[in-house]
Amino acid sequence: MAGAAVFARPAAAQAVGLGLAQAKHCVACHRVEKKVVGPPFKAIAERFKGESTAIPHLAQRIREGSRGQWGAIGMPRQVDVTQEEAEQLAAWILSLYRPE
Template sequence: MFKTLSTAALQSAIAVLCAVATPAGATPDMQALAEKSGCFSCHSMQNKLVGPGFAEVAAKYKGDSEAPAKLARKIREGGKGSWGRIPMPPHSNLKEAEAQQLANWVLGAG
């Protein structure tokens, strides 16, 4: 009995680890840029960590034609209030084009 339980626990732990290592729907280049830029210290693809999961962001802005520009600006300049009181810090080291690509990528994550 105990043995069965611990195997199940181990399997779910492995499943979680795999989900973190290979986020669904990520294109390799954008994922690398997001990793390099430190996005995953506060975001995961699906669920809220410090900031919203990228799939949650994609769902929230579905059909919003202003979302790509708005999110690109927020990625570069930081901001708060859309998801709660914790602010996202600015990433002014990113080029405008990179922030735009990341915004488009996040919006495609849902």
């Protein structure tokens, strides 16, 4: 999967992932650790940890939007995010999971 390859180096992965999230305006509704409009990225990572289909599933939700997954406020379609970018974002979000 293209998105996963970008995140082979952990330090670079975090910088690239956050930069892409900022460039695509994901941070208008999401933060890494704090709920704003949408869930924190770490909560998403925790929900989907270990799922083999997490990257394609999250990439699809990013591009097509979703309703009712995290509460009453839905996520609109992100038409300016390419499939590759959505996969990169999904891989980055999943990389944020740290078991306690």
